[in-house]
Amino acid sequence: MSLTGLFPIDKWNFKSQSILHNLPQDECEHLYAHMQEQRYSKGEVVFREGAVASGIFFIRKGKIKKYQVDQQGKEQIIYVANAGELIGYHAILAEERYPDSAATLEESTIAFIPKEDFIFTLERSGTLSRRLLKALSHEFAVLTNxxxxxxxxxxxxxxxxTLIVLRERFKAETAPGQEIMINISRSDLANMVGTGNENIVRFLTEFxxxxxxxxxxxxxxxxxxxQLVEMSGCGS
Incomplete structure (x- = not known):
């Protein structure tokens, strides 16, 4: 069932899927010149908060959680990225270290694009710079919301x-006619919601x-x- 008219999903989802879509051929050649593709197991760290930003990551397959860890070692999951999305580019644009960590929620295939190739292409591509600016503006609106x-x-x-947003994340890889299955641990769900595991278990039982x-x-x-949209209090 579509969320159109029920829930403002665009206020909760980033839009980095279209950043690299259909770029001019010469720009793609520069951007992908030294690209390396790697397979990751479930739970494997892609990059860590505070590490030197050496490039950006294009998700070919799988789902990646972006998160920060507090002083007590507890994760706060900021976002779940899907296949087709870019991660890690904020640090490159800001010329800073990675502001958060990223790890796989399932087996994933991720392409790494070196910083030098990304910057070289960005400086010569009006299309790429406009798309990045649009994506960053929307992300700011999503995070503020x-x-x-x-x-x-x-x-x-x-x-x-959180369940509504995750349903849309997993819907993207679900064949038409099949039930949408959200595959996530209770601890990751708790870290997205910002509560303890016991609350998650209690409310899932209630739902x-x-x-x-x-x-x-x-x-x-x-x-x-x-009924879930009504429970959220954020219906359209």
Missing amino acids: SISVFAQRSVKERLAI KSSGILTSHKRMICIKDIK
Whole structure:
């Protein structure tokens, strides 16, 4: 079921999928000149917060969580990136170290593009620079919305919002007619919502009893998206 008219999903999702789409051939040749593709196992770190930014990462396959770790060692997941998206480019543009960490949520294939090739192409491509500016502007709006809403919403509402957003993330790789299965650990879900595992388990049980979803181990299937949107308090 589509979220059109039900939930403003664009306020929650970044838009980096289109940054490299259909760039002119000569720009692609420069950008991909020294690109290296690598397979990652589930849970493998792609880059760490504070590391020197040596390039950007293009997700060919899989899902990547972007997160920060607090002084107590607890993760706060900022975003889940899908296949087709870029990560790591903020640090290159700002000429700073990576501001967060990235790790795989599932087996993934990621292409690494060296910093020098990215900068060389960016300096010569009006298309790439415009797309990056548009993507960054939208990301700022998404993060501002997330901070504002999450500061005012209850844990139950935040969980509902997170499940709606994750459903869209996993929908992208689900064949038409098949049920959308959210494959995520309870600890990662808790780190996205900003609460403890016990709260996640309690509210998932409540949602399950209400017929909103079914679950088995890591897998969650949303059965009543309308009721979940109502629970989130963020309907269109």
